[in-house]
Amino acid sequence: MLTFRPFVIFFCSLLLIASANLLSEEVTVVTQPEKELKDTLDSLESNLEIKANLTQKLNTLRGQLRVSVSGSEKQNLQEEITSVEKKLHAIDSDFEAIATDIDLSVIKAPPEKKFNLETEIVSLIKPMLEEMSQATKSVRKKSSLRERITIYKEKMDFANKALANISNLIKNTGSRKKLKKALKKRELNWKQQLSFFRSHYLSASLQLTHLENSEVPLATSTK
Numbered sequence: 001m002l003t004f005r006p007f008v009i010f011f012c013s014l015l016l017i018a019s020a021n022l023l024s025e026e027v028t029v030v031t032q033p034e035k036e037l038k039d040t041l042d043s044l045e046s047n048l049e050i051k052a053n054l055t056q057k058l059n060t061l062r063g064q065l066r067v068s069v070s071g072s073e074k075q076n077l078q079e080e081i082t083s084v085e086k087k088l089h090a091i092d093s094d095f096e097a098i099a100t101d102i103d104l105s106v107i108k109a110p111p112e113k114k115f116n117l118e119t120e121i122v123s124l125i126k127p128m129l130e131e132m133s134q135a136t137k138s139v140r141k142k143s144s145l146r147e148r149i150t151i152y153k154e155k156m157d158f159a160n161k162a163l164a165n166i167s168n169l170i171k172n173t174g175s176r177k178k179l180k181k182a183l184k185k186r187e188l189n190w191k192q193q194l195s196f197f198r199s200h201y202l203s204a205s206l207q208l209t210h211l212e213n214s215e216v217p218l219a220t221s222t223k
Contacts, residue, residue, distance in 0.1 A: 037172055040098060044169070045179050047095045051088065058084045099169060099186055100162035107158055107193070138211060145208040152201035159194040166190065 058081065065077045097104055166187045173180040 037169075041169065041173065041176065041179065043098055044095060044183075045176055047091055047098070048178055048182055051091045051095070054084055054088050054091065058088065095182070096186065099166050099183060100190070101165045102158050102162050107155055107162075142208060142211055145204045145211070148204040149201060149208065152197050152204065155197045156194060156201060159190055159197055163187065163190050163194065 061077055061081045061084065065074060065081065068074050068077060093104070166183055170180060170183045170187065173183065
């Protein structure tokens with residue numbers, strides 16, 4: 001019991017230090033050439049106008065669909081509604097991509113599962129390797145945690161860059177009130193995503209530290 005308490009104190013201290021370091025990270029505000037900045041703001045403002053027009057059209061079509069009595073007319077209206085919804089989704093994605101200036105697939109798409117010959121072979125002879133698998137459980141767990149740490153570190157970097165770009169645009173919106181409001185909404189969303197990524201990064205880091213430290217007594221006890 002006496003040997004366990006120092007480890008608990010160490011683990012809690014590590015948690016506090018890691019949390020403080022992550023929370024103290026500041027988003028660096030980027031700068032753009034004046035013409036490039038104006039073109040970006042103009043593009044985003046145009047994007048908002050297109051979105052407003054499409055939203056109005058979508059509401060009109062839905063109203064027509066509610067009062068329509070003809071089967072063929074209902075089908076045509078539903079197809080048009082689907083088309084407008086797709087355009088709205090594309091416009092929204094374009095706004096996000098322009099405002100953040102990052103590859104959004106890194107954030108939104110799940111990491112590709114790479115083909116691993118060893119994994120495939122193990123899956124084929126799994127019944128024969130159950131006991132061995134149990135023995136290597138800790139090794140595989142640490143490998144999984146390291147992969148998660150790498151993934152979420154990359155996502156945190158991209159989220160910080162997105163926030164930096166959005167912050168720079170907000171600072172330069174001037175009298176473009178609608179655009180500023182839309183960018184503020186995106187900024188809040190990205191701050192929430194960054195907190196989510198930090199939480200998972202910190203959790204995986206602390207779990208890995210715990211696993212590595214818990215193996216130290218085992219190694220020394222075999223000497």
